[in-house]
Structure formats: C-alpha cells, structure tokens
Amino acid sequence: MRxxxxxxxxxxxxxxxxxxxxxxxxxxxLNVAEYHKPYMAVWIEPAxxxxxxxxxxxxxxxxxxxxxxxxxxxxxxxxxxxxxKSLNMPADGISGATRAPGSYAIPLPADxxxxxxxxxxxAARETGGRExxxxxxxxxAKAAKAGxxxxxxxxxxxxx
Numbered sequence: 001m002r003x004x005x006x007x008x009x010x011x012x013x014x015x016x017x018x019x020x021x022x023x024x025x026x027x028x029x030l031n032v033a034e035y036h037k038p039y040m041a042v043w044i045e046p047a048x049x050x051x052x053x054x055x056x057x058x059x060x061x062x063x064x065x066x067x068x069x070x071x072x073x074x075x076x077x078x079x080x081x082x083x084x085k086s087l088n089m090p091a092d093g094i095s096g097a098t099r100a101p102g103s104y105a106i107p108l109p110a111d112x113x114x115x116x117x118x119x120x121x122x123a124a125r126e127t128g129g130r131e132x133x134x135x136x137x138x139x140x141a142k143a144a145k146a147g148x149x150x151x152x153x154x155x156x157x158x159x160x
Contacts, residue, residue: 019107022067022142023055024120026153029101030128037098038123038151039072041079042106047136049154052082057095075124078132080118108157111138119144123151 023042039059045052059073070089075081089095119137124130131151137144144157 007080016116020112020139021093021137022158023057023106023108023121023153024103024156024158025106026155027099027101027123028148028151028153030150032128034127036126036128037100038125039076039098039130041076041084042119042121043079043082043147044108044112044119044137045082047118049071052120053109054084054087054091054094055080055108057084057087057089057091059089060096060097061090061095063096072105072124072126075130076122077130078120079122079123084110084128086152108141114139119155119157121152121155122150125151 005084025040025042027038041054042056043052043054056078057073059070073084073089076084115138117137117139118134120132120134122130122132129151131148133146133148133152133155135144135155136148137157139156141159143159146155147153148155
C-alpha cells in the first residue's frame with residue numbers, strides 16, 4: 001500500500017485583497033446613425049479635497065499611427081484636468097479597451113481608507129456627447145445610486 005502525503009497550503013497562500021466596493025456602470029444603447037463606443041474614466045477623490053485616484057480608464061487601445069487612441073483621452077475633460085494628463089498609458093490594472101453598450105462592474109481599490117469620497121464617471125464619444133456623473137460615497141461602501149442623462153445610464157455602488 002502506498003501513502004502519498006499532501007501539503008496543505010491554506011495558511012501559506014495569501015488571499016487576494018477584497019475590494020472596497022463595486023461600481024456598476026451602464027453604457028446605454030443609443031439609437032444614432034454613427035455610434036462609437038465611448039471613452040470612459042472612473043475616478044474617486046476625497047470629499048474634503050485631495051488627490052484624485054483613477055480607478056478605470058477605457059480608450060481605443062489599438063488605434064495607432066498619427067492619431068493614437070491616447071490622443072483623444074483629453075476629451076474626457078474633467079478627468080484630464082484632475083490628473084489624467086499626467087498618467088502614463090497604458091496604466092497597469094486600470095486601463096482597458098472601450099466597451100459596447102451594457103453593464104460593467106468595476107471594483108474599487110481595496111486600500112481605500114475609510115471616509116467620504118466623491119465617485120466620478122465620465123464618458124465621451126466621437127461624433128457624440130460627453131457626460132460626467134458625480135456622486136458622494138463612503139468607505140466602507142454603502143449602497144449609492146446615480147444616473148446619467150445621455151451618454152451614461154445607471155451608476156451604482158454596492159458593498160463588498
């Protein structure tokens with residue numbers, strides 16, 4: 001009879017950090033002649049003022065040549081002014097490709113300190129509009145909800 005020993009790694013493997021909450025963003029389907037997926041930025045800033053922190057930035061990663069996708073990031077004007085212009089792209093862990101209409105979950109960083117914040121979501125589309133939705137949130141996360149009027153749909157924050 002053969003006995004095989006197994007090493008239990010349960011205490012040796014670090015569990016991934018839990019997100020401070022999840023932001024759910026809806027990109028609405030618009031009935032327009034020429035639709036382009038929106039560039040989008042999600043960032044938070046302390047309610048009392050302080051440095052903003054980009055949580056997600058979606059843009060045309062594949063567009064190259066004389067007019068790369070990064071050229072149009074400045075169309076996300078509020079985010080750009082708050083610190084987007086100093087961010088090197090692609091930014092590890094936060095940048096990604098534009099998304100089609102639908103609902104998307106974006107985890108907030110796990111290392112956010114407890115307190116009051118303002119969550120900002122901005123979207124801009126080529127041959128389309130631009131919209132910024134801001135809402136007060138708190139960490140630890142408590143449910144919050146806001147809605148856009150054109151380029152953005154419902155935005156919710158849910159606890160872990």
